Amino acid sequence: xxxxxxxxxxxxxxxxxxxxxxxxxxxxxxxxxxxxxxxxxxxxxxxxxxxxxxxxxxxxxxxxxxxxxxxxxxxxxxxxxxxxxxxxxxxxxxxxxxxxxxxxxxxxxxxxxxxxxxxxxxxxxxxxxxxxxxxxxxxxxxxxxxxxxxxxxxxxxxxxxxxxxxxxxxxxxxxxxxxxxxxxxxxxxxxxxxxxxxxxxxxxxxxxxxxxxxxxxxxxxxxxxxxxxxxxxxxxxxxxxxxxxxxxxxxxxxxxxxxxxxxxxxxxxxxxxxxxxxxxxxxxxxxxxxxxxxxxxxxxxxxxxxxxxxxxxxxxxxxxxxxxxxxxxxxxxxxxxxxxxxxxxxxxxxxxxxxxxxxxxxxxxxxxxxxxxxxxxxxxxxxxxxxxxxxxxxxxxxxxxxxxxxxxxxxxxxxxxxxxxxxxxxxxxxxxxxxxxxxxxxxxxxxxxxxxxxxxxxxxxxxxxxxxxxxxxxxxxxxxxxxxxxxxxxxxxxxxxxxxxxxxxxxxxxxxxxxxxxxxxxxxxxxxxxxxxxxxxxxxxxxxxxxxxxxxxxxxxxxxxxxxxxxxxxxxxxxxxxxxxxxxxxxxxxxxxxxxxxxxxxxxxxxxxxxxxxxxxxxxxxxxxxxxxxxxxxxxxxxxxxxxxxxxxxxxxxxxxxxxxxxxxxxxxxxxxxxxxxxxxxxxxxxxxxxxxxxxxxxxxxxxxxxxxxxxxxxxxxxxxxxxxxxxxxxxxxxxxxxx
Amino acid sequence: xxxxxxxxxxxxxxxxxxxxxxxxxxxxxxxxxxxxxxxxxxxxxxxxxxxxxxxxxxxxxxxxxxxxxxx
Numbered sequence: 001x002x003x004x005x006x007x008x009x010x011x012x013x014x015x016x017x018x019x020x021x022x023x024x025x026x027x028x029x030x031x032x033x034x035x036x037x038x039x040x041x042x043x044x045x046x047x048x049x050x051x052x053x054x055x056x057x058x059x060x061x062x063x064x065x066x067x068x069x070x071x072x073x074x075x076x077x078x079x080x081x082x083x084x085x086x087x088x089x090x091x092x093x094x095x096x097x098x099x100x101x102x103x104x105x106x107x108x109x110x111x112x113x114x115x116x117x118x119x120x121x122x123x124x125x126x127x128x129x130x131x132x133x134x135x136x137x138x139x140x141x142x143x144x145x146x147x148x149x150x151x152x153x154x155x156x157x158x159x160x161x162x163x164x165x166x167x168x169x170x171x172x173x174x175x176x177x178x179x180x181x182x183x184x185x186x187x188x189x190x191x192x193x194x195x196x197x198x199x200x201x202x203x204x205x206x207x208x209x210x211x212x213x214x215x216x217x218x219x220x221x222x223x224x225x226x227x228x229x230x231x232x233x234x235x236x237x238x239x240x241x242x243x244x245x246x247x248x249x250x251x252x253x254x255x256x257x258x259x260x261x262x263x264x265x266x267x268x269x270x271x272x273x274x275x276x277x278x279x280x281x282x283x284x285x286x287x288x289x290x291x292x293x294x295x296x297x298x299x300x301x302x303x304x305x306x307x308x309x310x311x312x313x314x315x316x317x318x319x320x321x322x323x324x325x326x327x328x329x330x331x332x333x334x335x336x337x338x339x340x341x342x343x344x345x346x347x348x349x350x351x352x353x354x355x356x357x358x359x360x361x362x363x364x365x366x367x368x369x370x371x372x373x374x375x376x377x378x379x380x381x382x383x384x385x386x387x388x389x390x391x392x393x394x395x396x397x398x399x400x401x402x403x404x405x406x407x408x409x410x411x412x413x414x415x416x417x418x419x420x421x422x423x424x425x426x427x428x429x430x431x432x433x434x435x436x437x438x439x440x441x442x443x444x445x446x447x448x449x450x451x452x453x454x455x456x457x458x459x460x461x462x463x464x465x466x467x468x469x470x471x472x473x474x475x476x477x478x479x480x481x482x483x484x485x486x487x488x489x490x491x492x493x494x495x496x497x498x499x500x501x502x503x504x505x506x507x508x509x510x511x512x513x514x515x516x517x518x519x520x521x522x523x524x525x526x527x528x529x530x531x532x533x534x535x536x537x538x539x540x541x542x543x544x545x546x547x548x549x550x551x552x553x554x555x556x557x558x559x560x561x562x563x564x565x566x567x568x569x570x571x572x573x574x575x576x577x578x579x580x581x582x583x584x585x586x587x588x589x590x591x592x593x594x595x596x597x598x599x600x601x602x603x604x605x606x607x608x609x610x611x612x613x614x615x616x617x618x619x620x621x622x623x624x625x626x627x628x629x630x631x632x633x634x635x636x637x638x639x640x641x642x643x644x645x646x647x648x649x650x651x652x653x654x655x656x657x658x659x660x661x662x663x664x665x666x667x668x669x670x671x672x673x674x675x676x677x678x679x680x681x682x683x684x685x686x687x688x689x690x691x692x693x694x695x696x697x698x699x700x701x702x703x704x705x706x707x708x709x710x711x712x713x714x715x716x717x718x719x720x721x722x723x724x725x726x727x728x729x730x731x732x733x734x735x736x737x738x739x740x
Numbered sequence: 741x742x743x744x745x746x747x748x749x750x751x752x753x754x755x756x757x758x759x760x761x762x763x764x765x766x767x768x769x770x771x772x773x774x775x776x777x778x779x780x781x782x783x784x785x786x787x788x789x790x791x792x793x794x795x796x797x798x799x800x801x802x803x804x805x806x807x808x809x810x811x
Contacts, residue, residue, distance in 0.1 A: 069772055072767070108773065109773045109794050109795075260763065264770055267767070267770040268770065271773070271778075284795065293783075296790075397788050397801065401787070509762070509800075511765070511769065511772060511799075511800055512788075513772070513796060513797070514790070
C-alpha cells in the first residue's frame with residue numbers, strides 16, 4: 001500500500017445492497033462526476049472512518065459502480081462497469097481493488113457476476129449482504145468455507161450492524177496484503193482448458209501489454225465477449241485464432257455461432273461450479289412462503305395489482321403537488337423579494353437590469369423546480385428501495401408493450417412528470433438502443449412541473465368558476481387532468497409512431513428481477529434525493545440560467561433610448577397631473593388606468609424593437625392561425641428559457657403582477673379582446689407538445705451522443721404542437737368558445 | 741419435443757432443458773440463472789410471466805418464456 005490513495009470499486013448485482021454499503025462507508029459524502037476515461041457519471045467518495053485502517057495506510061476512495069448481472073454488458077449502465085474495470089491506460093484511475101457485494105438470499109445468481117470479477121485477478125473482498133434476513137429465515141452459510149472456496153476474504157456486511165465497516169476494512173487490508181492472485185478461470189472441462197489455455201494466456205498477455213485490463217487477466221471467456229469495436233491491432237490476430245479454435249470445438253448446436261456457444265459454455269461452467277462448490281455451503285430452509293411472496297400475491301394479482309398501482313400513483317402525484325406547492329410559493333416570493341431589493345439597492349442601469357431580470361430571475365426559475373423534483377425522487381427512491389418499482393415495471397409492461405416499449409421505460413417516463421432531464425438520464429437501464437432512444441424522445445411530452453404555472457394561470461383565468469361533469473369538479477380541475485392525459489397519450493402515440501418508422505424493432509424482451517421487499521433506510525433515500533437535486537441543478541440549472549440571461553438580452557437589446565425618453569416624458573407629465581390624495585375615487589382610478597395604459601404602451605414600443613420583439617413579430621404569421629397574438633408570440637420566445645417564464649412575461653407585457661396567482665394578470669387577460677377560451681385552449685395545447693426547453697435538448701444530446709436526435713426532437717415537437725393547437729383552436733371556435 | 745416455460749401452468753415446477761431462438765437474450769437468461777438443469781417454478785403465467793429460480797424471482801416477457809424449454 002504505497003499509493004496515497006487506494007481506489008476501490010464497489011460492484012455487485014442490482015438490488016444487492018451496493019449503494020447502501022457505499023453510503024454506510026462514505027457517510028454519504030460523495031461526489032458525482034464524470035469518471036476519468038468514460039463519459040458516464042459515477043459516484044465516488046472517501047471511506048469515512050480512517051481509524052479502521054492501520055496507521056500510515058493510504059486513504060481509500062470508493063467508486064460506486066452501477067449494478068450489473070454480468071461483465072458482458074446488455075445495457076449502457078452495465079457497460080460502465082466493464083469500461084471502468086478494463087481501463088488500464090497509464091495514469092488511469094482504474095480501481096486497484098474490489099468490494100463485491102453479494103446478496104446471500106440470492107447467493108447463486110449473485111456469485112455468477114462475482115466470479116467474473118474474481119477472474120480479473122485484483123485484490124477482492126466479498127461482502128455478504130442480507131445476512132440478517134438469512135438468519136431470520138433460519139438459514140446458515142458456512143462463511144469460512146466460502147472464503148476458502150473463493151480464495152478471497154468473505155465478510156458479513158449486514159446493513160444495520162455498526163461493526164460492518166470494521167470487518168470490511170480488515171478484509172480489505174488482508175486482501176491487499178495477499179500475494180498476487182493467480183488466474184482463476186473456470187473452464188467447462190479439462191479438454192476445453194487444454195485446448196484454450198495457451199491461447200487465452202496469450203490473449204491476456206496481449207491485452208495486458210496494451211494496458212487494457214490492468215493485470216492482464218481478462219479471462220478467455222471475457223476475451224470472446226468484448227465488443228467487436230474494441231478489437232485492437234495487437235489482439236486482432238489472436239482473436240481470429242480464438243474464433244477458429246472456437247469454431248472447431250463448439251459445434252454442438254447447429255445454427256448457433258461458435259462464439260455464442262463458447263460464451264454459453266462459459267456461463268454454464270460458472271453455474272456448475274457454483275452448484276458444486278458453493279450451494280452445499282448454504283442451508284436455506286425452503287420455507288413455505290416468504291413475506292415477499294405473500295406481498296407479491298396481492299401486488300402482482302391481475303385485478304388487485306393494477307388497482308394498487310393506480311392508488312400508489314395517485315398518492316404519489318397528490319404528495320408531489322400538495323407537498324411542493326407551499327415551498328414553490330415561498331421560493332418565488334423569496335426570489336421576487338431578492339430581485340426587488342437588489343433592484344432598489346443598486347444604481348439603475350443595464351447592470352442592475354441584468355442582475356435582477358437576468359441572473360436572479362434565472363436562478364429563481366431553476367430553484368423553483370427543486371421542491372417537486374425532490375419530492376418525486378424521494379418517493380421514487382422509497383418505492384425503489386422497497387422493491388415496488390420493479391413490480392410497477394412488471395405491471396406496466398403490458399401497457400408499454402402496446403406501443404412497442406417495455407416495462408423498463410416506465411420509470412423514466414414517470415420521472416419525467418417532474419422533469420424530463422432526470423427521466424432521460426434514467427433510461428440507461430434499458431438494454432437495446434432503439435428502445436432507449438424512443439423512451440428518450442417521448443419523455444419530454446410527459447407533463448413536467450414547468451408547465452404547471454402556465455396551466456394554472458390559463459385554467460384559473462378562463463375556466464375556473466365553471467362546473468363540469470354535473471358539478472362534480474370544476475372545469476379547471478378537469479382541464480388539468482385532460483392536459484396530463486393529452487401529454488401522456490401523445491408520448492405513447494409518438495412512441496408507437498417512432499417504433500413503426502425511425503426506430504424499428506421487435507417488442508423488446510423483458511427480463512427483470514423482482515427483489516425481495518425491504519424497507520429502505522431514510523438516509524439512503526435522502527442521499528438519492530440530494531444527488532438528484534444537485535444533478536438537476538448542475539445539468540439543467542446551468543442551461544436554464546444561461547438561456548435566461550441570453551433571453552433577457554434578447555428582450556432588452558437593441559434599446560431605443562429615444563422611444564424610452566418620449567414615453568418617460570409623457571409618464572412624468574402624467575405624474576405631474578396626478579389628482580390629490582383626497583380627490584374623488586373615480587378621478588384617482590381614471591388616472592391610474594391612464595398610467596397603466598401608458599406603461600403598457602411603453603413596454604410594447606420598447607420590446608417591439610428588441611431582438612425578441614422582432615423575432616416574435618417575424619414568427620407571428622405562423623402562429624396567428626393558432627389564435628396567438630403578439631404578446632403570446634413574444635412570451636413563447638421568452639419561455640424558451642423555461643416554460644413558466646411565459647407567466648412573468650405576460651405579466652410584464654400587460655404591466656401587471658407577474659405570477660399565476662395574480663388577480664391583475666387574470667383580469668388583464670380576461671379583458672384583452674384578443675383572448676378568449678379558444679385561444680387559451682390553443683396555448684395550453686401548445687404547451688403540452690411544444691419543444692420549450694434547451695436543457696432537455698442538451699440531455700438528449702448527451703445520452704444519444706449525436707445532434708441528430710435533439711434536432712428530431714425539436715422538429716417533431718414543434719410540428720406536433722402546431723398541428724394539435726390548430727386543431728384544438730379551430731375545434732374550440734366551432735364549439736363557440738371564441739366569444740367572451 | 742419439450743414444452744416451453746410459457747406452456748407450464750402456474751404453480752408447476754420443472755427443470756430447464758435448453759434455450760433456443762433468442763441469441764443475445766438467451767445469453768442474458770443464462771447469466772441470470774436459466775442454465776440447463778436449473779429448477780424453475782411458474783408463479784404467474786401470462787405476459788409477462790413470473791418465475792422463481794435459484795431463490796430469486798424474475799419476470800419474463802412471453803417471447804422469452806417461449807425460448808426456455810423445460811422438462
